[in-house]
Amino acid sequence: MLETLNLNKTYGLNRALTDINLKVPKGVIFGLLGPNGAGKSTLIRIINQIIDADSGEVLIDGQPLAPKHISLIGYLPEERGLYKKMKVWDQMLYFARLKGLSQQEAKKRIHNWLAKMEMSTWKDKKIEDLSKGMAQKVQFISTIIHNPPLLILDEPFSGFDPVNAEIIKDQILELRNQGTTVILSTHRMESVELLCDQVAMINRSHKILDGTIKEVKNSYRPEVFRISIDQPTLPIPTEWAVQTDGESVHFTLPLSGKTPNELLIELMNYGQVSNFQEVIPSMEEIFIHQVKSTQNG
Amino acid sequence: MDKIWLVIQREYLSRVKKKSFLLATLLTPLIFPAIMAVFVWIAVEEKENQSLRIIEVVDENKLFFMESSQQYAFSFSDSSPEEAKLLVQNGDRYGFLYIPKIDLKNPQGITFYGEENPSMSLVSYLESSLKKKIEDQRLYDSGIDPQILSDIRTSVDLKSITLNQKGEEKVSDATVNYAIGFLAGILIYMFIFIYGNQIMQGVIEEKSSRIVEILVSSLKPFQLMMGKIVGIAGVGLTQLLIWIILIGTLTTVVTGILGLQMPQEQAMELAQADMIQTDNSEFTEILQVIAGIDFISIISSFIFYFLGGYLLYGALFAGIGSAVDAPSDAQQFMLPVTVPLIVAYMGLFVFVLQDPNSTTSFWLSIIPLTSPIAMMGRVSYGVPFWELGLSMLLLILGFLATTWLAGKIYRIGILMHGTKPSYKTLWKWIKSSN
Numbered sequence: 001m002l003e004t005l006n007l008n009k010t011y012g013l014n015r016a017l018t019d020i021n022l023k024v025p026k027g028v029i030f031g032l033l034g035p036n037g038a039g040k041s042t043l044i045r046i047i048n049q050i051i052d053a054d055s056g057e058v059l060i061d062g063q064p065l066a067p068k069h070i071s072l073i074g075y076l077p078e079e080r081g082l083y084k085k086m087k088v089w090d091q092m093l094y095f096a097r098l099k100g101l102s103q104q105e106a107k108k109r110i111h112n113w114l115a116k117m118e119m120s121t122w123k124d125k126k127i128e129d130l131s132k133g134m135a136q137k138v139q140f141i142s143t144i145i146h147n148p149p150l151l152i153l154d155e156p157f158s159g160f161d162p163v164n165a166e167i168i169k170d171q172i173l174e175l176r177n178q179g180t181t182v183i184l185s186t187h188r189m190e191s192v193e194l195l196c197d198q199v200a201m202i203n204r205s206h207k208i209l210d211g212t213i214k215e216v217k218n219s220y221r222p223e224v225f226r227i228s229i230d231q232p233t234l235p236i237p238t239e240w241a242v243q244t245d246g247e248s249v250h251f252t253l254p255l256s257g258k259t260p261n262e263l264l265i266e267l268m269n270y271g272q273v274s275n276f277q278e279v280i281p282s283m284e285e286i287f288i289h290q291v292k293s294t295q296n297g
Numbered sequence: 298m299d300k301i302w303l304v305i306q307r308e309y310l311s312r313v314k315k316k317s318f319l320l321a322t323l324l325t326p327l328i329f330p331a332i333m334a335v336f337v338w339i340a341v342e343e344k345e346n347q348s349l350r351i352i353e354v355v356d357e358n359k360l361f362f363m364e365s366s367q368q369y370a371f372s373f374s375d376s377s378p379e380e381a382k383l384l385v386q387n388g389d390r391y392g393f394l395y396i397p398k399i400d401l402k403n404p405q406g407i408t409f410y411g412e413e414n415p416s417m418s419l420v421s422y423l424e425s426s427l428k429k430k431i432e433d434q435r436l437y438d439s440g441i442d443p444q445i446l447s448d449i450r451t452s453v454d455l456k457s458i459t460l461n462q463k464g465e466e467k468v469s470d471a472t473v474n475y476a477i478g479f480l481a482g483i484l485i486y487m488f489i490f491i492y493g494n495q496i497m498q499g500v501i502e503e504k505s506s507r508i509v510e511i512l513v514s515s516l517k518p519f520q521l522m523m524g525k526i527v528g529i530a531g532v533g534l535t536q537l538l539i540w541i542i543l544i545g546t547l548t549t550v551v552t553g554i555l556g557l558q559m560p561q562e563q564a565m566e567l568a569q570a571d572m573i574q575t576d577n578s579e580f581t582e583i584l585q586v587i588a589g590i591d592f593i594s595i596i597s598s599f600i601f602y603f604l605g606g607y608l609l610y611g612a613l614f615a616g617i618g619s620a621v622d623a624p625s626d627a628q629q630f631m632l633p634v635t636v637p638l639i640v641a642y643m644g645l646f647v648f649v650l651q652d653p654n655s656t657t658s659f660w661l662s663i664i665p666l667t668s669p670i671a672m673m674g675r676v677s678y679g680v681p682f683w684e685l686g687l688s689m690l691l692l693i694l695g696f697l698a699t700t701w702l703a704g705k706i707y708r709i710g711i712l713m714h715g716t717k718p719s720y721k722t723l724w725k726w727i728k729s730s731n
Binding site: 045048049050051067070073075077079080081082083084085086094095097098099142143 | 300303304307311502503506507508509510511512513514515516517712
């Protein structure tokens with residue numbers, strides 16, 4: 001769906017993007033991760049043709065990015081913005097028409113969406129009279145009203161209470177299932193693990209990591225196992241630093257060159273092994289680890 | 298193009314639909330006549346209720362005579378200056394005019410004593426009365442009969458006629474031309490300021506609420522800027538049109554009512570006063586003058602300069618709005634906009650309306666930054682065709698230039714947050730290609 005080739009962008013002396021190569025396949029939710037100021041917003045703005053890259057290329061369905069692609073993209077910026085004095089209906093109509101929908105089609109879709117989100121009663125309210133969550137919903141609908149095949153969401157869950165965040169999450173998944181490609185920029189790692197099929201991580205203008213969630217996690221396996229043994233029959237070596245809990249002990253052990261089975265066989269000598277589980281890092285841990293290691297290196 | 302049209306529609310409708318627009322549009326034409334009516338009423342009341350001010354005159358020459366008016370009465374006496382001063386101090390007299398024995402060839406020492414400073418009009422009235430009396434006396438002394446003198450006095454009223462190249466004659470009157478230039482110039486000046494500010498506020502609103510990020514992902518910044526400028530121009534034109542219609546109807550209605558209600562006596566008095574001096578010629582002359590004015594060319598050039606000036610400055614206002622985060626930060630960039638506008642405004646009064654064909658007036662009406670206001674001061678007097686053409690062409694070029702400039706600033710400015718740009722950064726934005 002979307003591909004970037006060696007994208008570079010500098011602002012004065014600051015590098016915002018350095019040789020960014022990304023490949024976003026069709027119909028996936030693609031997580032774009034990175035700390036504040038890493039260059040995510042710059043990348044998103046380039047894809048949205050708000051700014052131009054200094055060098056490199058963006059391809060959409062294999063074609064170089066051009067103004068005609070605007071209507072293919074739905075964009076929800078991190079900093080939400082609506083006209084405070086405008087009514088919900090007028091506002092949605094305006095954004096939908098700017099994206100190229102006809103008056104008739106736009107009205108029909110807005111009507112459907114308002115009904116779907118149970119918002120029909122607010123359509124004549126001004127944005128300034130709505131709660132923040134309500135305004136966010138208006139913004140979200142405005143973003144997807146033209147059924148874009150590519151959706152770019154910058155921190156889509158900020159400002160939502162858990163109930164509404166759930167509604168939005170379901171909408172995103174539904175859109176993905178209908179074939180929409182979604183690029184999700186966020187630092188909320190729990191939503192990444194729940195939603196994303198693939199991720200790329202950017203730090204200090206460089207891409208430091210990408211792949212499917214599983215690939216990423218696999219490559220960051222520390223090869224450590226969490227082990228519990230009930231009623232140990234042999235004294236457990238002190239360097240294993242066990243935690244005693246009643247009659248069971250818990251500890252973690254690195255493989256240290258053995259296979260998991262070899263380790264397990266060794267452990268079985270100490271008693272009943274009730275838990276033998278590989279420690280898999282969360283995306284958050286990988287994120288923090290990666291950011292720290294690139295900062296130190 | 299479709300998208301610009303959408304922006305224009307939104308900018309226009311969101312403003313025209315506001316209650317404040319309706320209120321301002323309907324009330325302004327009522328407020329001005331109302332204020333004027335109140336002033337006239339106060340002035341009339343004041344004149345009627347004014348107590349007569351008595352001025353004591355002590356003339357040691359026994360020569361002068363002052364004619365009393367509605368406001369001032371002159372009481373002549375032989376009392377000594379000291380006694381007369383006491384009268385003023387006690388408040389029995391408004392003032393005291395002391396005329397000591399004077400040499401008519403070199404009158405010195407005439408003094409006015411008063412509890413407060415005499416008004417300009419009183420001083421000039423006293424001076425002119427004294428001067429006239431002294432001059433008459435001196436003429437009489439040199440043997441000229443006052444009767445002959447009053448026969449000689451003549452009044453001249455210059456009738457001016459403009460000739461165009463075809464030899465058509467038109468009666469013209471500088472006062473009428475002055476009024477037209479004055480009104481048109483001020484209207485354009487106000488329009489540029491009021492609506493220029495609206496553009497700026499609108500841009501700042503979109504920028505600070507980050508709507509712009511969504512908008513520029515759907516259309517080009519330049520389209521957005523032009524849509525806003527044109528949409529707001531529509532609001533201004535609508536307002537102007539409503540005003541013209543409202544003022545037109547109102548004037549007709551008001552003059553109709555006044556004409557009917559004016560007391561018979563007063564009307565007679567007025568008519569008589571006019572008849573004696575001018576018979577009917579002055580009135581017909583004004584009609585002739587008004588008939589002689591080429592309203593079509595004045596109105597069409599008004600609309601041209603009205604829009605041209607607005608577009609030229611509107612782009613600058615948009616550029617400024619895009620560079621700042623809040624209206625309070627805009628102040629530092631307002632100077633290049635306000636200075637030429639004020640120069641044009643002052644120039645209109647100091648040069649253009651005084652002498653529409655002077656060199657300064659010419660340049661003020663040619664340079665695009667000042668021409669919208671200055672040229673309107675000249676148009677009603679008649680401007681050579683090539684000058685008008687040059688001025689209009691330059692205004693169009695000026696508008697294109699400011700729009701280009703503003704577009705460059707706008708494109709970068711609307712996405713910049715948190716930094717306070719200086720003129721240097723603006724210049725960098727203008728130079729940068731991206």
